[in-house]
Amino acid sequence: AQSVAQPEDQVNVAEGNPLTVKCTYSVSGNPYLFWYVQYPNRGLQFLLKYITGDNLVKGSYGFEAEFNKSQTSFHLKKPSALVSDSALYFCAGPGSSGSARQLTFGSGTQLTVLP
Amino acid sequence: NAGVTQTPKFRILKIGQSMTLQCTQDMNHNYMYWYRQDPGMGLKLIYYSVGAGITDKGEVPNGYNVSRSTTEDFPLRLELAAPSQTSVYFCASSRDRDRRGDEQFFGPGTRLTVL
Structure with missing residues (x-):
């Protein structure tokens, strides 16, 4: 069965520190993976997607994600967190x-x- | 562009009542989707449409119906409301230029409570 998992319900980080939001996947064939963000009382907004090619994908608002086939992971990262990054993040496949x-x-x- | 709009924003229904959630997009997107979001559960696909006159079931279609008579509109119908349908409902659309998956644009959501 195709699935994605986010092992952490909550991540806290200090402003200015790097952040990582984790996602693992179980997808047959070539995985197509997405990250979306949801601010309070709003719909989801697209951040980035991985299709094929470069394992480091750059997206909106300074976010990037690293696709790792051996670890079946697609973690979302940002070098320096902002208070305004506080939101609910969803991985999708x-x-x-x-x-x-x-x-x-x-x-x-x-x-x-x-x- | 207004993007994806949904009405109403909030609604309280009694068990057994019916209602229609409205969704309109002005981006001329072929693909449209209905999701429900329950706390801690992510989003579940209810129905989707690949164009006017064509709809198909998603992961959780029971208790819902849809129609797609125009490119712009994709209403979701609840015939006999049940407490299990208490949720936040999101409509989304996408261009579908890429068969592997395009960015989905989400509406602001409808918060439905069934008592």
């Missing part, structure tokens, strides 16, 4: 049909950046 048009989402990780 292809659903049970295998198509990335039908996404399956992780359970979400609440990121809190402390001033």
Whole structure:
């Protein structure tokens, strides 16, 4: 079965420190993976996606993600966290049909950046 | 562009009542989606549409119906509301230029409570 997992419900980091939000995947074939962010009382916003090619993907707001095939991971990173980065982050991948048009989402990780 | 709009923002229903959640996008996207978001569970796909007149079931379609008579509109119908349908509902759309999956644009959500 296709799935993505976010092992941490909550991540706290001090402003200015690097941040990592973890995602692991179980996807057959070539994985297509996404990161979305949700601010309070808002819909999700796209951050970045991995299709093929360079394992380091750069996205919006200074975020990047590293695809690691041997560890089946797609962790979201940012070199220096901002208080405004505090939000709910979702990893997503292809659903049970295998198509990335039908996404399956992780359970979400609440990121809190402390001033 | 207004993007993806949803109405209403909030609604309280009694068990057994019916209602329609409205979703409209002005980006001329072919693909549209309905998700529900439950606390700690990520998003689950209810139904999706690849174009006017074409709809298909997602992961959790029971208790819901959809129609797609135009490119812009994708309403979600609840016929007999049940407490298990208490959730936040998100509509999304995508261009689908890339068969492997395009960025999805999300509406602001509808918070539904069934009592």
